[in-house]
Amino acid sequence: MQGIWFGVVSVMLAFYVVLDGFDFGAGGLHLFVAKTNDERRAVLGAIGPLWDGNEVWLLAAGGTLLMTFPPVLTAGLSGFYLAIFVVLWLLLLRGISIEFRSHVQDGLWRAFWDATFAFSSLLLPVLLGAALGNVVRGVPVDAHGEFNIPLFTHFSTSNPVGILDWYTILMGLFALVTLLGHGALFLIWKTQGPVQDRSRRAARPLWAIVTLLWILTTVGTGWVQPVLFKAFLHSPLAWGLMAVSLAGWAAIGLGFARSRPLQAFLGSSAFIVGLLATTAACLFPVMLRSTLNADWSLTAHNASSAAYGLKAGMGWWIVAFPLVLGYFAFLFWMHRGKVSVPPEGEGY
Amino acid sequence: MGDPLFWHRLQFGFTITFHYLFPQLTMGLALLIVVFKGLGLRTGNEAYHDLARFWIKVFGVSFAVGVVTGIPMEFQFGTNWAAFSRQTGGVIGQTLAMEGMFAFFLESTFLGLLLWGEKKLGPRGHFLVAVALLVGSWLSGFFIIVTNAFMQHPVGYTLARDGSLQLASFWHYVLNPWAHVQYVHNMMGAVVTGAFVVTAVGAYWALKGLHPEHARLNLRVGVFAGLVGALLVAFPTGDLQAKMVAKHQPVSLAAMEGRFESGPKAALNLIGQPDVEARKLDNPVRLPGILSVIAFGSFSSEVKGLDAYPTDQWPTNIELLYYSFRIMVGLGTFFILLMALAAWQTRKQRLERSRWLLWALMLAFPFPFIANTAGWVVSEMGRQPWLVYGLIRTSEGASRVVHSGQTVFTTLGFAGLYVVLGLLFVFLVGREVSHGPAALKH
Numbered sequence: 001m002q003g004i005w006f007g008v009v010s011v012m013l014a015f016y017v018v019l020d021g022f023d024f025g026a027g028g029l030h031l032f033v034a035k036t037n038d039e040r041r042a043v044l045g046a047i048g049p050l051w052d053g054n055e056v057w058l059l060a061a062g063g064t065l066l067m068t069f070p071p072v073l074t075a076g077l078s079g080f081y082l083a084i085f086v087v088l089w090l091l092l093l094r095g096i097s098i099e100f101r102s103h104v105q106d107g108l109w110r111a112f113w114d115a116t117f118a119f120s121s122l123l124l125p126v127l128l129g130a131a132l133g134n135v136v137r138g139v140p141v142d143a144h145g146e147f148n149i150p151l152f153t154h155f156s157t158s159n160p161v162g163i164l165d166w167y168t169i170l171m172g173l174f175a176l177v178t179l180l181g182h183g184a185l186f187l188i189w190k191t192q193g194p195v196q197d198r199s200r201r202a203a204r205p206l207w208a209i210v211t212l213l214w215i216l217t218t219v220g221t222g223w224v225q226p227v228l229f230k231a232f233l234h235s236p237l238a239w240g241l242m243a244v245s246l247a248g249w250a251a252i253g254l255g256f257a258r259s260r261p262l263q264a265f266l267g268s269s270a271f272i273v274g275l276l277a278t279t280a281a282c283l284f285p286v287m288l289r290s291t292l293n294a295d296w297s298l299t300a301h302n303a304s305s306a307a308y309g310l311k312a313g314m315g316w317w318i319v320a321f322p323l324v325l326g327y328f329a330f331l332f333w334m335h336r337g338k339v340s341v342p343p344e345g346e347g348y
Numbered sequence: 349m350g351d352p353l354f355w356h357r358l359q360f361g362f363t364i365t366f367h368y369l370f371p372q373l374t375m376g377l378a379l380l381i382v383v384f385k386g387l388g389l390r391t392g393n394e395a396y397h398d399l400a401r402f403w404i405k406v407f408g409v410s411f412a413v414g415v416v417t418g419i420p421m422e423f424q425f426g427t428n429w430a431a432f433s434r435q436t437g438g439v440i441g442q443t444l445a446m447e448g449m450f451a452f453f454l455e456s457t458f459l460g461l462l463l464w465g466e467k468k469l470g471p472r473g474h475f476l477v478a479v480a481l482l483v484g485s486w487l488s489g490f491f492i493i494v495t496n497a498f499m500q501h502p503v504g505y506t507l508a509r510d511g512s513l514q515l516a517s518f519w520h521y522v523l524n525p526w527a528h529v530q531y532v533h534n535m536m537g538a539v540v541t542g543a544f545v546v547t548a549v550g551a552y553w554a555l556k557g558l559h560p561e562h563a564r565l566n567l568r569v570g571v572f573a574g575l576v577g578a579l580l581v582a583f584p585t586g587d588l589q590a591k592m593v594a595k596h597q598p599v600s601l602a603a604m605e606g607r608f609e610s611g612p613k614a615a616l617n618l619i620g621q622p623d624v625e626a627r628k629l630d631n632p633v634r635l636p637g638i639l640s641v642i643a644f645g646s647f648s649s650e651v652k653g654l655d656a657y658p659t660d661q662w663p664t665n666i667e668l669l670y671y672s673f674r675i676m677v678g679l680g681t682f683f684i685l686l687m688a689l690a691a692w693q694t695r696k697q698r699l700e701r702s703r704w705l706l707w708a709l710m711l712a713f714p715f716p717f718i719a720n721t722a723g724w725v726v727s728e729m730g731r732q733p734w735l736v737y738g739l740i741r742t743s744e745g746a747s748r749v750v751h752s753g754q755t756v757f758t759t760l761g762f763a764g765l766y767v768v769l770g771l772l773f774v775f776l777v778g779r780e781v782s783h784g785p786a787a788l789k790h
Contacts (some may be wrong), residue, residue, distance in 0.1 A: 049460030060448030070437025077426025099412035148749035305438030309515035322448035
């Protein structure tokens with residue numbers, strides 16, 4: 001059961017990254033791919049009905065982690081204290097940027113929210129990528145299963161570590177460029193005209209940089225956390241998941257070449273899910289690796305709730321999950337096709 | 349002031365108080381939007397649809413602020429209250445996770461359609477979307493109340509060998525009797541907030557002579573909902589809640605009442621200032637015997653005072669608890685009287701001509717926010733010094749690894765952000781109110 005919940009939480013987080021990822025990407029790009037008010041409204045119209053639901057995956061994953069592995073959630077959130085609040089404040093800023101912009105038809109009002117939307121959308125992927133970098137690198141979990149590290153120390157991956165070091169920043173940049181590329185593919189799929197053209201022009205160099213950073217982060221991971229590489233070599237599951245990533249990567253190129261935007265977007269989704277799932281499979285059962293003593297690491301086995309609670313949780317979770325998939329299918333179906341810009345006063 | 353616990357409590361108290369200003373409004377409005385849309389479908393009066401459209405705009409702004417201020421609440425369980433969440437996550441994590449899976453996804457899916465989907469969906473489809481938002485937002489409230497009820501009156505758990513609390517019975521936990529009383533009480537409080545806001549806007553338009561038909565319908569629906577909500581908050585739910593406190597948290601009841609000495613024929617203190625040091629109530633105005641009746645149903649019942657309990661079990665802020673209780677009950681009584689009067693005038697067809705009453709209704713809308721906040725202060729201050737009643741003390745719950753330098757920083761950050769957010773909210777809702785209701789453009 002602990003293994004299943006490890007998988008469930010990983011899948012929920014992967015859903016979060018893929019879904020909120022495309023609206024982060026769209027937000028990070030919109031100042032460049034959408035120039036006029038109508039073009040910006042098209043970008044917002046494409047993600048507006050979806051962003052809130054996308055973000056719920058983060059909350060739902062957090063709640064599920066609290067239910068199933070309380071020590072992991074609490075150690076992580078209190079340990080990365082300052083970075084978590086920066087993330088929360090950026091999420092807050094981003095949410096109101098999207099929702100408040102349309103209420104006032106005024107150039108200054110809208111320029112302000114466009115800027116905050118872009119700023120928060122660009123910074124969030126860096127922080128989320130850095131968070132993943134911290135999980136991979138490990139943190140100084142002590143004998144009580146706790147730690148607390150500052151935002152930065154000396155930018156090296158040896159103790160005393162900070163949340164930002166060269167490796168986690170590299171991961172952050174990888175996440176940023178990947179999600180920008182992912183967002184560009186989403187916009188190519190959902191928009192038309194100049195926004196689509198500019199997104200198409202942005203997508204190619206972005207994915208070239210993704211490929212370069214992918215190689216760099218892989219080498220970096222091998223350097224910082226060789227254990228993960230050994231786990232990879234011995235895990236057929238991880239090989240399979242890496243194959244999903246590679247297939248996704250190929251599908252992006254093919255979809256792009258043949259002008260099949262949905263195929264390219266699904267390709268980048270598979271690429272992201274594959275990479276995250278591969279990482280999770282290699283980490284298993286470790287959830288928070290201790291850099292002080294391997295025995296102090298928090299794992300799916302030593303940090304879970306009791307068996308009854310895990311079973312009871314699964315009892316309702318398997319009812320809720322198909323419902324949620326149903327909502328998302330309905331939502332995407334309701335907003336199928338290219339986004340159109342409604343008259344002022346209606347829509348985003 | 350360097351005490352980390354103080355800052356953890358201040359931050360959580362401030363952020364939750366600010367946050368809950370918005371959900372109480374959206375949960376109340378969600379119901380009233382369904383009512384407006386339902387009446388529109390039934391009567392064919394387009395003005396009801398216009399009003400639904402108007403309130404959906406206000407709902408949209410409030411909901412957005414509720415969402416963005418709600419996300420930090422969920423995370424603070426881990427960032428600021430790690431020791432507590434680590435110890436109880438196996439239990440309370442159930443409902444916090446269920447809130448995400450069952451309520452938030454439902455709300456987020458249909459919110460966009462509620463805000464912008466009327467043309468696409470037609471009146472019936474749009475009505476169903478409004479119902480979905482009502483169900484989602486009220487479910488969300490339910491899961492939070494169950495979580496809180498566990499902290500007030502823990503049931504369905506077992507103590508594990510490592511000192512953590514683990515779930516022992518899912519159904520006992522979810523069907524906590526405390527939760528059900530508190531839930532209905534709380535939701536009726538939200539209805540009162542929504543109803544007073546709707547009424548206030550109706551009164552404002554009526555006083556200005558704007559949109560007469562819309563003003564009239566706003567007032568009718570708002571006053572009716574306000575009266576029903578205000579009555580149900582007090583009786584039976586408020587009464588049951590008081591009996592629940594008397595039974596399970598008698599020391600809190602004593603502190604809420606400023607009752608320092610035990611005895612039968614307990615008096616209800618209407619007003620007076622508790623001097624906790626001297627263990628007495630200054631300048632009391634009392635109703636003899638009434639507290640015994642309220643708490644246990646008869647004049648002769650013995651009601652324990654604070655003297656019956658060791659001081660380390662007393663709520664830590666008796667003064668605030670005592671005054672909050674009076675504010676809640678006092679305002680609750682005022683709501684019933686005001687809405688009963690307005691309902692009477694509506695029945696006599698002369699509410700729109702009673703300008704002094706319209707003034708009162710227009711100016712009354714902040715008070716339900718205050719009453720709901722005071723109610724939560726009573727609930728949470730009354731729980732002290734416990735985080736989980738009788739099991740975990742508040743002083744043991746905060747994150748051990750987080751120092752004051754971090755918490756003061758984030759508390760100040762929230763203070764700044766929320767001031768800006770509050771101003772923006774008032775600005776945007778004020779604009780909507782001055783624009784007034786509008787017909788659907790085709």
